[in-house]
Amino acid sequence: MAVSLRRKREAPRGRYTPNLWPVWIVAPVALIAAGALGWVIYHYAYDHFAQSAADQEPPKPVNINDPLKATVTALTLIGAVLAGLYAYRKQLLAEGDAHRADASQLADRYTTAAEQLGHDQAAVRLAGVYALARLADDWAEQRQVCIDVLCAYLRMPYEPDPTAPEHKAGEQEVRQTIIRVIRDHLQEPDVPTAWCEYxxxxxxxxxxxxxxxxxxxxxxxxxxxxxxxxxxxxxxxxxxxxxxxxxxxxxxxxxxxxxxxxxxxxxxxxxxxxxxxxxxxxxxxxxxxxxxxxxxxxxxxxxxxxxxxxxxxxxxxxxxxxPxxxxx
Structure with missing residues (x-):
């Protein structure tokens, strides 16, 4: 049993599903902890009220309802704090899931755009240019990578002479479009989607x-x-x-x-x-x-x-x- 639990706790980092203890272990432990905490609070409260009652003239007996109310109030406050922490943790997990979903979608868009740039048809390559430019605008973390891909396309062998055997139909338009897209992103340095600093x-x-x-x-x-x-x-x-x-x-x-x-x-x-x-x-x-x-x-x-x-x-x-x- 101990070995099995230890293996679960030592699961590889980076997994998406939270690595949590089983409910059949957490529930009894939580009840025992809550009971022990309530017992400690009750005795602390009882001693406090007993001391207050003894200091009065004449001394009065302790009203048992007072430490019970104090205990319940303290446990309720602690429970509210724990509930808030749990809700905060759920929010973090939800945001993490959303971030991973966004990253996965952006990665898929990158793969699709890169495949389009390698297509035989010029029209499909043009679509890839615009798709990669839009992706660069949406994906600031990998914007330099998208720019590098567009620049790499321009670095590929190119024969501008339409009569040469190596000339590819529509290639000039694709390359001119890349240059135009780059220029359009270098006009206003202060806008969030500018590429001026890259x-x-x-x-x-x-x-x-x-x-x-x-x-x-x-x-x-x-x-x-x-x-x-x-x-x-x-x-x-x-x-x-x-x-x-x-x-x-x-x-x-x-x-x-x-x-x-x-x-x-x-x-x-x-x-x-x-x-x-x-x-x-x-x-x-x-x-x-x-x-x-x-x-x-x-x-x-x-x-x-x-x-x-x-x-x-x-x-x-x-x-x-x-000269x-x-x-x-």
Missing amino acids: NFDFTGAVFDGGSFSTSHFRGIVTFAGAEFSGGTVDFAGAEFSGGTVVFHGARFSGGTVTFDGAEFSGGTVDFHGARFSDGTVSFDSAKFSGGTVDFFGAEFSGGTVDFPGATFSGTSFDWGPV VPAGA
């Missing part, structure tokens, strides 16, 4: 268009090794504050990448080893205040990189052994 990893991603304009980036944003091969990638009016923006080894081989009116305040902007071979990269009227901008080892073999109207205050620039672009 990290974004676009390492090695291929961009042939998309807008991050007027976005607020406050975490680590990585475009290391990314390829900007066509279209327009728009960072106009974006704010990069305090975090790290990495374009280390990025390749600008076509199209236009504009940082017009963008603000870089604090942190580090790293174009170390970036290659500018075609297209246009514009920092027109961009503002650099504080922090470090690193172009060390960058290669300028074609295209245009210019800084007309850009302002610099308290910013450390490292151009390395390369300084126009306007810098």
